[in-house]
Amino acid sequence: MSKPKISIITVNYHQREVTGELLRSIQSCTYPNMEVILVDNEQLGDDTPFYQEILPKVQVINSETNLGFAGANNLGMQKATGDFFFFLNNDTVLGEGVIETLLSGFSIPDTGAVCPVIRYAENPEKIQFAGFTPIHPLTGRNSLDQMLSDQPWKESYYFHGAAVLIPREVVEQIGEMPEEYFLYYEELDWSQRLRDLGLKIQVGQEVSIMHKESISTGKNSPLKVYYQTRNRILFMRRNANSFFVFLLFFLLISLPKNWLKLRQAHAKAFRRGVLDALVFQKSGWTDPVEFSIPR
Structure with a gap:
């Protein structure tokens, strides 16, 4: 039985060495049907040879202007040919078996997007994300759920933009990632569009990725x-x-x-x-x- 095609989309912003580490982790994955699209944001030169030395089949899109997180991912989607879009931050590391496990989450009825557990790269025992709580109507804030349950899947109110797998057909219904935000909150808004259709977001608790949080913007800048x-x-x-x-x-x-x-x-x-x-x-x-x- 053929495997659905996965388009991995990642965005680089002046961090080619960090992005290279992600590409090395993708190179180690054995999933048989995927493409990798790298959007190099605000790139005035061309680092394609550097990236292709690590991952020969990576497709590099150079953008001279800074399109932001949403704009760059949207550009990547426009070039992607997969049945699923797998958005990965460039400061993550992908482990073996993650794609296969996440795909299995779509067997849960009404699932529109799935995420892995996200762990801190500097302390892999510590969980950064195992789900999101709803946005509070007064404060406009929400919290990261950092606790695992005893079930393989757990529903989350929003997905995490650092690592989320979404079917192409769902994106065609909710539209592209909202570019008004440029940075932060865009994945929460996009998640809301998905939930407005009656679809659910699941977190696969048996797989995780490593995340070097806030490398681009600083943890408290x-x-x-x-x-x-x-x-x-x-x-x-x-x-x-x-x-x-x-x-x-x-x-x-x-x-x-x-x-x-x-x-x-x-x-x-x-x-x-x-x-x-x-x-x-x-x-x-x-x-x-x-x-x-x-x-």
Whole structure:
């Protein structure tokens, strides 16, 4: 019986050595029917020879502009020919048997996407992701579920963008990854589109990948603060049952709290995120250099 074709899509952003480690792990996989598409974001040269020395059949797409996480993945999907899209962060390491196990999750009725457990590369015993809780209607935040159950599969409210397998036919129904976010919250919004169709998200608890978290943006950088702040508001505007209730909580509780506790650079990034979301209604890319300039 033929195996469905898997299109592995990953995005590099000035981290070719890190991406090379992912390609080496993919090279070790024995799944017989897959293609690998690498979108090299904001690439003014061409590192294709470097990547193809590691994985000869990798397809490299060079983008001179920074398309963001969603835009780059969408570009990869446009070139992909697989029956399934397997989105993998470039700072992950893929293990043997992950693809086969994840495919088996689609035997569960109404499943629209599946994820593996995600573990911290620096401490593989520690789980980063085994599911997501729903977004809270007041705070606009949710939590990572980091506990395993005694079942092979567990339903999650959202999937994790670092590693998710989605059938092509589902993407054709929900549309491409939303590019308004540029960075952060896009997979939560995309997950919501999937759930709006009555489909479910499953986490395969018997397989995992390793993740070197936040290599591109830094674990607690002003860049991360800006996009998470702006996109939290954008997500709630698009998806909350009562955006006004969230906005009231945000302005009276969250904004004063964060304004006082954040360090100067982070406070400026937080302020920019709030202003761009509520006043200027800005989405997409924002130059991170501007975070250091008072507005």
